[in-house]
Amino acid sequence: MKTFDPQAMYSDWMSQLVNQKIWQDWMLPSSPLNQMQMPSGDMLKELGTLIEPATMTRLQSEYMQELGQLWQDFSVSKLPDLKDRRFAAPDWHNHAMHSYSAASYLLNARFLMALAEAVQAPAKTKQKIGFAVQQMIDAMSPANFLVTNPEAQSKLIESKGESLAKGISQMLADMQKGRISQTDESAFEVGKNVATSAGTVVFENKLFQLIQYQPATKTVHQRPLLMVPPCINKFYILDLQPENSVVHYAVEQGHTVFLVSWANPDESMADVTWDDYIEDGAIKAISVVQEISKQDKINAFGFCVGGTIISTALSVLADRGEDPAASLTLLTTLLDFSQTGVLDVFVDEMQVKMREQTIGQRGLLPGRDLASTFSALRANDLVWNYVQSNYLKGEAPPPFDLLYWNADSTNLPGPMFCWYLRNTYLENKLKQAGALTVAGSKVDLGKIDAPCFVYGSREDHIVPWQAAYASTSLLNPRHKSRNRFLLGASGHIAGVVNPPAKKKRSYWTNTQTGLDADKWFAGATEHPGSWWPEWADFLKEHGGKMVKAPAKPGSPDFPAIEVAPGRYVKVRAD
Structure with a gap:
């Protein structure tokens, strides 16, 4: 077997995502069928050196058999069976050459992925190779x-010709924006038809605005609910429109809801650290909510990175002898970064060092870079689907x-x-008691003294549900019966935003959280519909007695600043 540098090979392969000329000999199905041949090229040769000879011979033999059968079918006008949804339209089946073009592409794609899976390499390197190969396959x-x-x-x-003219126009407009349009953005306006729940900004600093939402019931639970969304996206994923708003639902359940609206950083925040997000962000928000509500205990909530932030903040406070959380809700959150799904291909020592050298002391990570990364994780759905509809067909994306x-x-x-990337994704120190010092305090997630509701989405490609489940081993380690895990259907966002009125999807429950993930799921019970009512019951249990709803937002020390959703959420990165 060949001795090789996995990182150098992977970097070389990723660079070829841009220059894909070597694939055109065999992947581009516009070539006549009788010119089809075994995949070739420098990359394919290098990949072949990393596969056991017997395995390579078997895969080549299987490929040639399928290729021969495809050619034989073509010679007798037998159309191939195209089961890929990209080729579901009648036009792919009504024209023989297009049908065989798609079939030859799928055959070559299967062969290349089989080669990637057969590579003899460390698991992480193999994952990166598979990701790079899949990206090329999707692109071609x-x-x-x-x-x-x-x-x-x-x-x-x-x-x-009108469709092509419109497609070119839309492509040029997207080039100006620096991203592909996935929806009719002119149909929405923050504060007008998204992020519309009635509320008031009652506090702000350079990191965030704190919104207090208007009560919908005459009485409310004594303990308020503080929601901390991810800082890598705008908060209104939790408040899209009334019918699918997590905020609206919580207010309707009789909770006084506060929510952190993170600032969209510019150069004035280029030196802000993780410690700042914990001390001047989450911990400050907790303090303000306590003072406004006059409650020592609050219900804490975190979504995605927001869950990592609020958990870190509560651990820091625990080290200081404070326990402000009556309960903790974590939605699709990573605390144990042992399993990070496909995002793992973007994190290694070399890539983290590169970021540290460029922006580790001062600088900004542009939002478009993050958006491109997440789109690459589902390229067919979030990139090529829109290339086809927007540019090739000239269709305007629907709202x-x-x-x-x-x-x-x-x-x-x-x-x-950079701190977040190294200490969580790369070195996975957050789960290690005392391994990190944040805001001057040792971090030990096991010291958070609160019952926990942990949610994962079964098809989540950003936070694999097993990784979300792993939080139940870190929280309340001596009293795991205080932890509850619930698994929802669908992905990272759609699984979370699943209101009861829609009567969609399903979820799984199992009160035994001391098991490993697979055993937990094996013993779980599936229920139809939304998981939100289960969460509502959990919040009700820890919300305290019912009291008269506050007559107005804020307090003398924290007067109203402006109406929700506030200024910060309206600042765009592009």
Whole structure:
């Protein structure tokens, strides 16, 4: 077997995502079928040196058999069975050459992925190779090119060229924005038809604004609910529109809801650290909520990175002898970074060092960089699908509130991002009691004294549900019966934003949280519909007695600043 440098090879492969000329000999299905041949090229040769010879021979033999069968079917006009949804439209099945073009692409794609899976390499290197290969395969689909996309060609003819003209216009507009449009962004306005829950900004500093929402009931639970959303996106994923708003739902359940609206960093925040986000962000928000509500105990809530932030803050406070949380809710949150899904391909010593050298002391990570990374994780759905519809077919993307939010990205301060990247994703120190010092205090998640509701999404590609479940081993280690884990269907966002009225999807419960993840799921019970009512019951249990709803927001020390959603959320990164 060849001795090789895994990182150097991976870097070389990723660079070829831009220059894909070597794939055109075999992957581009616009070539006549009788010119099809075994995949070739420098990358394929290098990959072959990392595979056992017997395995390589077997895969080549299987490939040639399938290729021969495809050619034989073509010679007798037997159309291939295209089960890939990218080729579901009738145009792919009504034209023999396009049908065989798609079939040859799928055959070559299967062969290349089989080679990637057969590589003899460390697990992380193998994962990176597979990711790079999958990115190339997705990019080279015949559906992505006008010359090989019969749907786009039909539309071009039917519209007498208008579809292509519109597609080019939309592509040029997107180039100006620096991103692909996934929705009709003109259909939404923050504060007008998204982020519309009635409320008031009652505190602000350079890091965040604190919103207090208007009560919807005459009486409310004594203990308020503080929601900490991720700082890598805008908060209104939790308040899209009334019918799918987590905020609106919580207010309707009789909770006084406070929410952190993070600032969208500019150069004035280029030196902000992770310690700042904990001390001047989450801990300050807790303090203000306590003072306004006149309650020592509050219900704490964190979503994604917001969950990591609020958990760290509560651990810091525990080290200082304070226990402000009556309960803790964590949605799709990582505390143990042992399993980080496909995001792991972007994190290694070399890449982290590169970020530290460029923005580790001062600088910004542009929101568009984060957005591009997350889109790459689901390239067919979030990139190539829109290339085909927006540019090749000239179709305008329909309005969709969730995708509008997805495009409203935020920057991150370089020092904060680099600390987070190294100490969590790379070195996984957050789960180690005492391994980190944050805001002058030792971090020990096991010292957080609060019952915990932990949620994971079964198809989550950002926070694998098993990784979310791992939090139950870190929280309340001596009293795990205080932890509750619930698994929802769908992905990172759609699984969370699943209101009861929609009667969609399902969720799984199992009161035994001391098991490993697979055993937990094996013993879990599936329930139809939304998991939100289960969470509402948990909050009710820890919300305290019912009291008269506050007559007005804030307090004498924290007067109203402006109406929700406030100024900070309206600052765009682009």
